[in-house]
Amino acid sequence: MLILQGIIDGILIGGLYALMGAGLTLVFGVMEIINFAQGILVILGAFLSYSLVRATHIDPFVTILITIPAMFLLGYGVYYLLIARLKRDRVIMSLLVMFAVAQVIEGVLDIAYGGTLVQIHASYVDTSLRFGSINIPLVYLYAFILSAVLMGCIYVILYKTKFGRALRATTQNPAAAQLVGIDVHRVSAATLGIGVGLAAAGGMLYGMTASFNPASSYDLISRLLVIVILGGFGSVGGAMAAAIIMVVIEDVVAVTWSPVWGQTMFYLVLVAVLLFRQQGIFGKQIARAQ
Amino acid sequence: MTTLHAGTAPAELLRPVEAERAFRDPFEPSKRSRATAWVALFALLAAFPIVFSNPAVTSIGVFTMMFLVAAIGWNIFSGYSGYVSIGHAVYYGFGQYAVALLIEHWHVTPGASELAIIPLGGIVAAAVAVPVGLILLRVRKHTFIVLTIAAMFIFQLLAFNFAGFTGGSAGTNVVSPPWTGTVFNLPFYYIGLGAAILALLVSWGIRRSKYGLGLLAIRDDEDRAKGLGIRVTRAKLIAYVASAFFVGIAGGLYATFVGAVYPQFAFDPTYDLAIAVMVFVGGLGTLPGPVLGALVLAPIQQYFYIQFGASTLYLIIYGILFIVILLTLPAGVVPSISDRYRSWMASRQRRREEATPTVGGAMPVTVPAGPVGIDDGGAR
Numbered sequence: 001m002l003i004l005q006g007i008i009d010g011i012l013i014g015g016l017y018a019l020m021g022a023g024l025t026l027v028f029g030v031m032e033i034i035n036f037a038q039g040i041l042v043i044l045g046a047f048l049s050y051s052l053v054r055a056t057h058i059d060p061f062v063t064i065l066i067t068i069p070a071m072f073l074l075g076y077g078v079y080y081l082l083i084a085r086l087k088r089d090r091v092i093m094s095l096l097v098m099f100a101v102a103q104v105i106e107g108v109l110d111i112a113y114g115g116t117l118v119q120i121h122a123s124y125v126d127t128s129l130r131f132g133s134i135n136i137p138l139v140y141l142y143a144f145i146l147s148a149v150l151m152g153c154i155y156v157i158l159y160k161t162k163f164g165r166a167l168r169a170t171t172q173n174p175a176a177a178q179l180v181g182i183d184v185h186r187v188s189a190a191t192l193g194i195g196v197g198l199a200a201a202g203g204m205l206y207g208m209t210a211s212f213n214p215a216s217s218y219d220l221i222s223r224l225l226v227i228v229i230l231g232g233f234g235s236v237g238g239a240m241a242a243a244i245i246m247v248v249i250e251d252v253v254a255v256t257w258s259p260v261w262g263q264t265m266f267y268l269v270l271v272a273v274l275l276f277r278q279q280g281i282f283g284k285q286i287a288r289a290q
Numbered sequence: 291m292t293t294l295h296a297g298t299a300p301a302e303l304l305r306p307v308e309a310e311r312a313f314r315d316p317f318e319p320s321k322r323s324r325a326t327a328w329v330a331l332f333a334l335l336a337a338f339p340i341v342f343s344n345p346a347v348t349s350i351g352v353f354t355m356m357f358l359v360a361a362i363g364w365n366i367f368s369g370y371s372g373y374v375s376i377g378h379a380v381y382y383g384f385g386q387y388a389v390a391l392l393i394e395h396w397h398v399t400p401g402a403s404e405l406a407i408i409p410l411g412g413i414v415a416a417a418v419a420v421p422v423g424l425i426l427l428r429v430r431k432h433t434f435i436v437l438t439i440a441a442m443f444i445f446q447l448l449a450f451n452f453a454g455f456t457g458g459s460a461g462t463n464v465v466s467p468p469w470t471g472t473v474f475n476l477p478f479y480y481i482g483l484g485a486a487i488l489a490l491l492v493s494w495g496i497r498r499s500k501y502g503l504g505l506l507a508i509r510d511d512e513d514r515a516k517g518l519g520i521r522v523t524r525a526k527l528i529a530y531v532a533s534a535f536f537v538g539i540a541g542g543l544y545a546t547f548v549g550a551v552y553p554q555f556a557f558d559p560t561y562d563l564a565i566a567v568m569v570f571v572g573g574l575g576t577l578p579g580p581v582l583g584a585l586v587l588a589p590i591q592q593y594f595y596i597q598f599g600a601s602t603l604y605l606i607i608y609g610i611l612f613i614v615i616l617l618t619l620p621a622g623v624v625p626s627i628s629d630r631y632r633s634w635m636a637s638r639q640r641r642r643e644e645a646t647p648t649v650g651g652a653m654p655v656t657v658p659a660g661p662v663g664i665d666d667g668g669a670r
Binding site: 028034036088093096099100102106218225274275 | 429613
């Protein structure tokens with residue numbers, strides 16, 4: 001029963017990690033940027049929702065109608081202000097720039113909110129559904145549903161819109177995409193905006209399911225990076241599957257053995273997988289060209 | 291007249307010495323002037339804590355030396371091989387814990403014998419780097435970058451969780467040496483300076499060796515380097531272990547100087563950002579680059595930390611400073627300056643040639659050594 005409980009928790013929370021990881025892997029796929037700031041951006045989204053809920057007493061789920069557009073603009077602006085100006089060594093330079101951006105945001109959040117752990121509150125945060133000995137927190141279920149809906153939106157944008165076609169074309173070959181008239185800069189800026197916007201939604205859900213402070217971002221980003229590696233860089237579907245598998249493994253180990261080993265297992269799986277499959281579980285192949 | 295124009299002669303027609311002469315950078319500073327500059331720099335660094343003996347200043351000096359050693363070491367691997375590691379804090383952490391725990395378990399008396407343990411920090415870090423490097427170096431470029439970050443978090447987690455051994459979040463303490471006053475910082479400073487000189491010599495030796503050329507070939511095109519017979523995995527691993535050694539020494543120095551080791555500061559995710567930016571600013575893959583970057587940026591970082599460390603304002607200021615530097619000096623200071631110097635020298639030479647009429651009119655830059663026969667070169 002404990003194992004079943006771990007599996008259910010893992011799937012529900014894994015959905016949330018899939019949402020946050022999707023933003024990371026999408027940005028990488030389009031412009032080869034490892035957005036190290038994704039962790040702190042999730043925390044920023046969580047704090048924005050937290051403040052909105054405290055100030056206006058609206059439902060946390062309503063806050064994302066404000067935080068997603070706001071953080072979309074943040075991502076859009078960061079692209080044009082910083083990333084578009086990098087001319088050489090873009091992979092590593094953009095990583096360092098996003099690292100520095102993460103530090104600035106962490107510093108600002110630390111001054112604004114301090115280091116105490118907080119959690120977003122709503123009437124249903126502490127209620128849960130019971131099925132025999134299985135306990136499903138309502139928040140986990142809502143988080144999973146919203147994650148699924150947003151992932152559905154991402155799918156529609158990617159595969160059913162003109163912008164999605166342009167985005168996929170840019171992922172495949174930026175130079176060729178530019179040649180056929182796609183504004184690669186605008187696509188990249190919008191993609192970073194979407195990635196950061198997903199961090200806003202992920203942050204609101206994360207802030208309801210766990211207590212957080214600015215330093216939580218490091219734990220988040222390390223997990224998200226593991227998920228993205230295992231899912232294969234740039235693959236949204238891979239990130240989804242990897243997120244759910246990894247969080248299920250972690251939760252099962254946590255409930256049957258100890259939480260400490262649950263977290264360690266997260267990384268041990270990564271090392272074990274990479275020993276045999278260097279492209280991750282779902283990655284196709286590592287491009288020969290560097 | 292068989293005057294050879296640099297850049298137009300097919301290299302394979304020249305004898306090796308002539309080929310080298312034809313393609314050598316004519317504006318490169320001579321060996322002697324470069325050696326003089328290095329000696330002068332390190333003489334200044336050696337004199338620094340004697341001239342400015344204020345402990346607050348020499349303390350910044352000690353931290354600067356730690357960054358100097360680590361930056362030169364980091365550049366040996368990431369600069370030459372092109373594999374950027376953002377997880378060398380692993381070896382900073384192992385250096386710190388190795389020194390702190392060895393001092394504790396061997397009951398080393400506080401003082402000079404503590405300082406003798408510092409090299410062991412480097413050796414332990416290098417020993418750890420062998421298996422870790424073997425795993426990490428299986429992947430390339432961006433996956434490698436991300437894996438190095440992940441490795442850093444793994445070891446931070448382990449340092450927190452094996453509390454019985456590491457002290458966990460309570461940390462491990464090292465009893466500081468019994469010296470007091472203005473002399474307290476000096477031994478640490480000079481150990482750091484000595485380690486930096488050693489690191490620089492290793493870096494210089496690698497840069498001018500055949501092995502170093504292999505590393506640069508890996509940076510430019512790994513598959514082709516492999517095809518040319520370079521044992522790429524071994525080459526990368528050696529550089530990785532060497533760089534881990536020096537970062538471990540910096541860690542050992544930190545543990546004995548600061549006297550406390552905590553998981554979040556030993557395996558610090560921002561540490562590699564600091565090192566990487568220093569090397570990028572100075573010039574990635576150049577010999578003087580990390581020296582320049584560390585000597586300029588480390589004191590600024592320490593100053594901000596001391597001024598604003600009470601709040602996280604220093605994170606904001608330093609983060610913005612990083613972004614500005616990365617956007618304005620993407621190539622690094624050393625390459626930018628040497629490019630300027632070369633174009634200045636070239637334009638000066640052009641002006642001189644225009645002033646004195648030459649045979650043949652508008653000739654391109656001629657080989658400084660004079661005419662070289664090319665028609666019989668291939669026959670020999």
